[in-house]
Amino acid sequence: MLAADIKRGFPESRFTKGVEPRVKHDDGGYYTYTLSENVKVYFDDFYSFLEHVEEHALADLNDVKAKQADLKEYQQELRAFLYAKKKILETLLKTVYDFYSEANNFGVVMTPWCFGTVVLEKVEAYRDRLSKGNADDDDLPEYSYYVVRYLDEVYRKTLLDIFEFPDKAFSMRWQYSELLKRYSKALSNISTSLQSVMMLVKSYGS
Numbered sequence: 001m002l003a004a005d006i007k008r009g010f011p012e013s014r015f016t017k018g019v020e021p022r023v024k025h026d027d028g029g030y031y032t033y034t035l036s037e038n039v040k041v042y043f044d045d046f047y048s049f050l051e052h053v054e055e056h057a058l059a060d061l062n063d064v065k066a067k068q069a070d071l072k073e074y075q076q077e078l079r080a081f082l083y084a085k086k087k088i089l090e091t092l093l094k095t096v097y098d099f100y101s102e103a104n105n106f107g108v109v110m111t112p113w114c115f116g117t118v119v120l121e122k123v124e125a126y127r128d129r130l131s132k133g134n135a136d137d138d139d140l141p142e143y144s145y146y147v148v149r150y151l152d153e154v155y156r157k158t159l160l161d162i163f164e165f166p167d168k169a170f171s172m173r174w175q176y177s178e179l180l181k182r183y184s185k186a187l188s189n190i191s192t193s194l195q196s197v198m199m200l201v202k203s204y205g206s
Helices: 012-017 043-069 076-101 112-131 144-163 167-205
Strands: 023-026 029-033 040-042
Touching: 012 029, 029 043, 040 043, 043 076, 043 112, 043 144, 076 112, 076 144, 112 144, 112 167, 144 167
Parallel strands: none
Antiparallel strands: 023 029, 029 040
């Protein structure tokens, strides 16, 4: 369980009580093949990874908040730097909590590198909103362009350090991004097809 007292969305007890077509079991425990990569991932490994990431991210976030509390009024650049790092860590933790608690969509179960790509792109999406003046932060520092600059400088290293990934991990991101986009498009196509079928059924029934 996470420090945030959030329970696993897919606990082992769920698999022992009923049949889940996508879930298999061997000597290593319960596992599934990821929807985005078609790679074998054990549920316990996936959740243990998220728990480890949360532990590191919370420690870093507490350190950042302690430094923010000691800021002097004139330390505007340091304020922006700490704010940028806080947003990276908060984005990471929110993603951890969302994926950890998800109990319906097996698509959240993925390899660590693929999860890292998801977080990386969420941080970049926030950075783009901020740079265009579309971020809705209530506590944004006065000089937001400093925040954008420091996001650009530190977000990759911050995430690599917490994930304990090698530098090459994010060089593979385009592959994971493409896989995730294809998966999202496939789900969209399935949803559209189902809606068409439902409309057809209704038309025959009327």
